[in-house]
Amino acid sequence: DVKVTQSSRYLVKRTGEKVFLECVQDMDHENMFWYRQDPGLGLRLIYFSYDVKMKEKGDIPEGYSVSREKKERFSLILESASTNQTSMYLCASKRTGLASGNTIYFGEGSWLTVV
C-alpha cells in the first residue's frame, strides 16, 4: 500500500514565523503535491513537483515555497506565516504515466493554525 506521511498533524504558529511542513512517500512516485483544504473552497493546489528539484506553481502559490531535494520528500514552506494561511494542508503523491491513471494518494493532513 502507498503511504504518504505528513510528519506534523497539528501545529500552532505565530504570525511572521517560518513554517515547514514535511511530507514523505514510500512508493517511489515521481510526482508530489501540496493542497490546502478550506470550507467551501474544496482542495486547492499550492505547488507540485514532477521530479527531484523540479517544481511548478499550482493555483494558489502566493506566500508559499517548496523544496524537493530527494524523490521521497516534499516540503512546503511558509516564509512568513499569516492568519489567512490557517488551514488543513494535504500532501499527495502519484506515479507518472497511464498505468496508474490519475490516482493521487493523500497523506492524513496537517492542521495549521496561525495566531
Next chain:
Amino acid sequence: DQQVKQNSPSLSVQEGRISILNCDYTNSMFDYFLWYKKYPAEGPTFLISISSIKDKNEDGRFTVFLNKSAKHLSLHIVPSQPGDSAVYFCAASPNFGNEKLTFGTGTRLTIIP
C-alpha cells in the same frame, strides 16, 4: 474561477436509499473525472473514476455517470450505508495520466440510520 463545482454543500439520505451527488465543470478540456471520499481528520481516498469516452462506470455500490454535453457528472451510491457518511470531492483533469487535478468544493453526505 471555480472550474469544478459541487453546488450542494451537504446532503442527507436515509440508510438503504440512493445517494446522488452532483458535479458540474466549465472547462471543456477536462477529459477524465474522479471521485474522492474524505473522512474528518483523514486524507481523501480515491473512490471511482470515468473517462470521457464512457458515460457510465460501476464499482460495486458506486456508479459514476458522465454527461459530457451538459458538462455534468454524478455519483450514485446504492444502497447507502452509515459508513458512507463523509465529504465527497469530484476532480477533473485534461487527460488521462495528467498529473494535475482540479477539485470541486465538496459535498458532505450524511446517512441517517
